[in-house]
Amino acid sequence: LSLCLVMDLSHLNDAERRQLEGLFEKKQMQDFIELYNGLTKRCFDQCVNDFTSRTVSGKESRCISYCVDKFFKASQRLGQRFAEHQETTGSGGPQ
Amino acid sequence: LSLCLVMDLSHLNDAERRQLEGLFEKKQMQDFIELYNGLTKRCFDQCVNDFTSRTVSGKESRCISYCVDKFFKASQRLGQRFAEHQETTGSGGPQ
Amino acid sequence: LSLCLVMDLSHLNDAERRQLEGLFEKKQMQDFIELYNGLTKRCFDQCVNDFTSRTVSGKESRCISYCVDKFFKASQRLGQRFAEHQETTGSGGPQ
Amino acid sequence: TTHSSMDALSSKQRIMxxxxxxxxxxGMFNNLLTGCQNKCLSTNHHDGELTKSESVCLDRCAAKYFDIHERIGEKLQDMQKAQMQMNSTMQQ
Amino acid sequence: TTHSSMDALSSKQRIMxxxxxxxxxxGMFNNLLTGCQNKCLSTNHHDGELTKSESVCLDRCAAKYFDIHERIGEKLQDMQKAQMQMNSTMQQ
Amino acid sequence: TTHSSMDALSSKQRIMxxxxxxxxxxGMFNNLLTGCQNKCLSTNHHDGELTKSESVCLDRCAAKYFDIHERIGEKLQDMQKAQMQMNSTMQQ
Structure with a gap:
């Protein structure tokens, strides 16, 4: 969610950085939307498989809640590993 | 295919609405392309599994036709449920 | 990777073609990024399933290398079939 | 409440x-389509009609999807607010 | 027929x-790649070469994919025309 | 080396x-998330906590992912260079 903080922008001047900030803001919005829809998709797929009723059951509801919690804990952990990796390899990736 | 009709645009002025229309037109084109490619992928995956010939068999051809028909009937039904849901919850979703 | 070469641009004038070239350049960058991430995802999914160690094993390493090679050989072959198909059907696809 | 918060934004921000x-x-509609079609439609196509049980399944699937989408949305908004507060604290 | 319909468009529309x-x-090419690689390539990689049967499978898979892509395209165009007529009726 | 090559670019190109x-x-981070969560997390949710073995698996999965991502990146860059040389030869 904050990949922008990971990037090395020291070679840009102030005007370029301001322009990028607007772009980053838009991307963060898109990332949030994708996160939201992707998380719903993931947990819905894993937790809801009974269509004899149109009401979410207690069991499904708990599963969803655990699925979301686990997703964020796993994302946070992988995010830390990712940040550590970026620090050791510099700006990383092909340019 | 017509999610734009579902959205509440009453808080925008005329100039803003015109600008959005251009944007919507472009998105509708992209949505159509995604629909086309996604539908081909879905029905191809489900119906074509025999590669002893390079010609689509009668059985495969019927399967594709049924798959497309069912896709649109299901989409229409889910679209109705979606529209009903949007009406009851207002513009819905996080802003 | 060079779908732009497949398209028929004879109905555009020089200015339009120059504008498209800038657009194509951006898309090629995005395509390269998607190819890179998609290929990593594909071969990682197929080759790495042992998490008793944090080091990539010799077996995994060979699998990755073969997976990448095969991906490119298959892509090249399918790319040839695609180009042949585009030639026979003209610019193809809905407009 | 949506409209009053919208009024404070510039024209460009409102369009965005x-x-x-x-x-x-x-995105939500596409996930609904894919998710509920995968869960409710037979991939063994005998004709192009939805069966009665497929139709009922789609309706229930949609109802459950909307419910869960909303719950997760509320959870995300809470987390986002918490993160924005943390960010604004860090920027000071 | 494509070119004559193109001539009526503005420069901006032609670029779009x-x-x-x-x-x-x-999108079509990416789906072809993924679809036919999934259907034809063994995921048990013993070397980096395509086997003869994998190559033949890829060729046949591509031929079938193009055929089906076109059929579905024709069907979609018919439906799109019908919907556009419906829309223009609704706007009147 | 990155910065010196960056200096030669125009402002627009640097932003791009x-x-x-x-x-x-x-894209890389999203694939890491999906890939390692699929490989390491049980889909049988008994509570909202990561187990010890899930946490260890995520760490190892990430380490392997970074390694393989880099290897494939190097391979791709070699191939891209080869293709660019081929393209420049063809344009002459």
Missing amino acids: AQEAELDALT | AQEAELDALT | AQEAELDALT
């Missing part, structure tokens, strides 16, 4: 917000 | 149409 | 390169 809403709706 | 065509081709 | 880098990082 509307575009984001359309993207969010499109 | 060309961009849409590139997006359509890219 | 930075945007491409963000897209690349975002």
